[in-house]
Amino acid sequence: xxxxxxxxxxxxxxxxxxxxxxxxxxxxxxxxxxxxxxxxxxxxxxxxxxxxxxxxxxxxxxxxxxxxxxxxxxxxxxxxxxxxxxxxxxxxxxxxxxxxxxxxxxxxxxxxxxxxxxxxxxxxxxxxxxxxxxxxxxxxxxxxxxxxxxxxxxxxxxxxxxxxxxxxxxxxxxxxxxxxxxxxxxxxxxxxxxxxxxxxxxxxxxxxxxxxxxxxxxxxxxxxxxxxxxxxxxx
Numbered sequence: 380x381x382x383x384x385x386x387x388x389x390x391x392x393x394x395x396x397x398x399x400x401x402x403x404x405x406x407x408x409x410x411x412x413x414x415x416x417x418x419x420x421x422x423x424x425x426x427x428x429x430x431x432x433x434x435x436x437x438x439x440x441x442x443x444x445x446x447x448x449x450x451x452x453x454x455x456x457x458x459x460x461x462x463x464x465x466x467x468x469x470x471x472x473x474x475x476x477x478x479x480x481x482x483x484x485x486x487x488x489x490x491x492x493x494x495x496x497x498x499x500x501x502x503x504x505x506x507x508x509x510x511x512x513x514x515x516x517x518x519x520x521x522x523x524x525x526x527x528x529x530x531x532x533x534x535x536x537x538x539x540x541x542x543x544x545x546x547x548x549x550x551x552x553x554x555x556x557x558x559x560x561x562x563x564x565x566x567x568x569x570x571x572x573x574x575x576x577x578x579x580x581x582x583x584x585x586x587x588x589x590x591x592x593x594x595x596x597x598x599x600x601x602x603x604x605x606x607x608x609x610x611x612x613x614x
Contacts, residue, residue, distance in 0.1 A: 416501040429480030431560040438471040459542030469581030478575035479509040506574035537578035
């Protein structure tokens, strides 16, 4: 069964201070024109964002003995040892997709590749934090729904991280109707709209919510390193 979610931008209650920190102004007053850019972007976001998500939960799961892979409804996922070990005590797995929508993605890309890349960067960061905050909200709602049964959630893990091949996006999206939530995957396994996320969450009475192992990631420019540190404070 697929659980669907939809939010407007205001429901996410994203702090401008959080966005400021992600833009690199840690504890500092944002200099102009960035302050004006952020005000404009936040006003535009209410119009541009189409925030939707979906979760598919299955109890038909199996973990492979070498602890580097698992199956969901017979579909094989080689997510690597790091992720699989975080999930191995789960009794069910939740696959998720979520997007901030095409509008904010198009706007940020047009500005980044146009005559105002600085403003484009502000829109780009806002789009990233919007989709991650939406997934935080979905994860909180899912946790609250399961709390009556004593079940807990792991952190969330996405293809493309920690040795999990991004090519598995095609397998993950096969659990959802085509273009569900307005998200598609191209031949290179990249999602459209750009400001979209997908992945897996473990569910069970014995699972733990562990911090991300960002120190093991080879990416030096990953905005999600800061976004995920923020999420760990929430949960």
